[in-house]
Amino acid sequence: MYDIKWIRENAEAFDTGLKRRGLSPLSKSLLDLDDTRRSAIAKAQNAQERRNALSKDIGKAMGAKDVALAESLKAEVASLKELAPALEAEEKAAVEALNEQLAAIPNIPNDDVPEGADEHGNVVKSTHGEKPEETGRRLIGVNKPKEHYELGEALGQMDFETAAKLSGSRFVVLNQQIARLNRAIGQFMLDVHTEEHGYTEVNPPLMVRDDAMFGTAQLPKFRDDQFRAGDDHWLIPTAEVPLTNLVRESILSEEELPRRYTALTPCFRAEAGSAGRDTRGMLRQHQFEKVELVSITTPDKSLEEHERMLACAEAVLKKLDLHYRVMTLCTGDMGFASQKTYDIEVWLPGQKTYREISSCSVCGDFQARRMNARYRSSEGGAPRFLHTLNGSGTAVGRGLIAVMENYQNADGSISVPDALVPYMRGVTKIEKA
Known part of the structure; x- marks a missing residue:
């Protein structure tokens, strides 16, 4: 199984190795999947960071007795909380999709392995x-x-x-x-x-x-x-x-x-x-x-x-x-x-x-x-x-x-x-x- 970071840094060598195995290039499709995974992770992290920041802002609003602002912020927190399961599911699906593809790819042959179809x-x-x-x-x-x-x-x-x-x-x-x-x-x-x-x-x-x-x-x-x-x-x-x-x-x-x-x-x-x-x-x-x-x-x-x-x-x-x-x-x-x-x-x-x-x-x-x-x-x-x-x-x-x-x-x-x-x-x- 491959490290997607290695594939990102060595895409040409990876595709060359697959070609020697008789396979088509896969680096682009894998990196696209990885981009989707990264995006899903980023969205989940950003949502969590926003919730953390809002919690602090709610405390400040309550301290300033700004009830309207506090309620508005609480509503946004509630909305983000409702969104969390969907974001987690999106992240999980993206990770599983990438890992499924990586698990199906054979090892790359060493340079001294002779080329041949069978x-x-x-x-x-x-x-x-x-x-x-x-x-x-x-x-x-x-x-x-x-x-x-x-x-x-x-x-x-x-x-x-x-x-x-x-x-x-x-x-x-x-x-x-x-x-x-x-x-x-x-x-x-x-x-x-x-x-x-x-x-x-x-x-x-x-x-x-x-x-x-x-x-x-x-x-x-x-x-x-x-x-x-x-x-x-x-x-x-x-x-x-x-x-x-x-x-x-x-x-x-x-x-x-x-x-x-x-x-x-x-x-x-x-x-x-x-x-x-x-x-x-x-x-x-x-x-x-x-x-x-x-x-x-x-x-x-x-x-x-x-x-x-x-x-x-x-x-x-x-x-x-x-x-x-x-x-x-x-x-x-x-x-x-x-x-x-x-x-x-x-x-x-x-x-x-x-x-x-x-x-x-x-x-x-x-x-x-x-x-x-x-x-x-x-x-x-x-x-x-x-x-x-x-x-x-x-x-x-x-x-x-x-x-x-x-x-x-x-x-x-x-x-x-x-x-x-x-x-x-x-x-x-x-x-x-």
């Missing part, structure tokens, strides 16, 4: 490893790699049909060793980030209020993509929401920063805008698990923290010996709250394509303004807004998909990556029971 404008930042089918290290004897759902159903440990009976489409029932492998992947990722990367583990609520969803910008724009839980709660679409909101409405000291949080949670998304996409398998589900990374830091450290967060997410895939590439998202493919985003795309032999498994974003003070989350510099002065970052460290379900497809064997079994064997109690291969 995912085709994304740029490869780096690549790690090689495709296993090209190295001869894995997929030995596998002439045509299968997709994860083919492997899971053949093993009798991935059941979409029963899940549909229970909950409808975009759900799955995992069982036996694949269920254990899914749990192992989540625990492994969480341990890496807490023990090696210094993130603090959090077990947050899975339901949050409107204010928390607004703070991280899921509301109001993405309301249809969320699951409502009762009258005043939402199921979290990602642990980014509760983790980032841990600092809402607070003023931290600079010495407390950075704060780094991680959580392994179920996530819930309506996927309202994805009808017909990825309907087979586990790629796009209403319920999934993810290890989330959130950093809270100062403005001068946020870009450095962004690179660090990316490295932490990459470390997980390196330990699992998975081939992936890092993409710098273009202006047309970035998330609503992001200033800059890196996507990590893992190679899936069954699909013969790269698929996103992590997205790491720096949001600047965009979310902090919505949450009123600030810090006080060690040098003193007025509190400043914090910078927030979030990323997947990584998606557990997509991690499971990647392991299954990259470690499949010619007989339909799945080898367990070395890093996960301790979490599988020594099991090195998943076979049909």
Whole structure:
């Protein structure tokens, strides 16, 4: 969310940033709304100041025994008092109209973000490893790699049909060793980030209020993509929401920063805008698990923290010996709250394509303004807004998909990556029971 004062002082830069997002200039319409707000505030203040002045004049008139003047002044006070509710309503409406518009505008991209209309404008930042089918290290004897759902159903440990009976489409029932492998992947990722990367583990609520969803910008724009839980709660679409909101409405000291949080949670998304996409398998589900990374830091450290967060997410895939590439998202493919985003795309032999498994974003003070989350510099002065970052460290379900497809064997079994064997109690291969 934006500071209208900043827009007034930087109207050209604001409109230029929106243009890079593919949006029309908005500074004039916003400043017109702000002028209306200012005018409404001024009218209410002038009326109140007039009432205060009249009260003093009434006292003087009464002291001078000028009854006629006193009554005239009292009549004007009464008239202004009657007008007050309308002036207050006008001011409230003007403030709400401006805030509604500001809340619907996406964050401005950093200068180094590549321009583009959609995912085709994304740029490869780096690549790690090689495709296993090209190295001869894995997929030995596998002439045509299968997709994860083919492997899971053949093993009798991935059941979409029963899940549909229970909950409808975009759900799955995992069982036996694949269920254990899914749990192992989540625990492994969480341990890496807490023990090696210094993130603090959090077990947050899975339901949050409107204010928390607004703070991280899921509301109001993405309301249809969320699951409502009762009258005043939402199921979290990602642990980014509760983790980032841990600092809402607070003023931290600079010495407390950075704060780094991680959580392994179920996530819930309506996927309202994805009808017909990825309907087979586990790629796009209403319920999934993810290890989330959130950093809270100062403005001068946020870009450095962004690179660090990316490295932490990459470390997980390196330990699992998975081939992936890092993409710098273009202006047309970035998330609503992001200033800059890196996507990590893992190679899936069954699909013969790269698929996103992590997205790491720096949001600047965009979310902090919505949450009123600030810090006080060690040098003193007025509190400043914090910078927030979030990323997947990584998606557990997509991690499971990647392991299954990259470690499949010619007989339909799945080898367990070395890093996960301790979490599988020594099991090195998943076979049909």
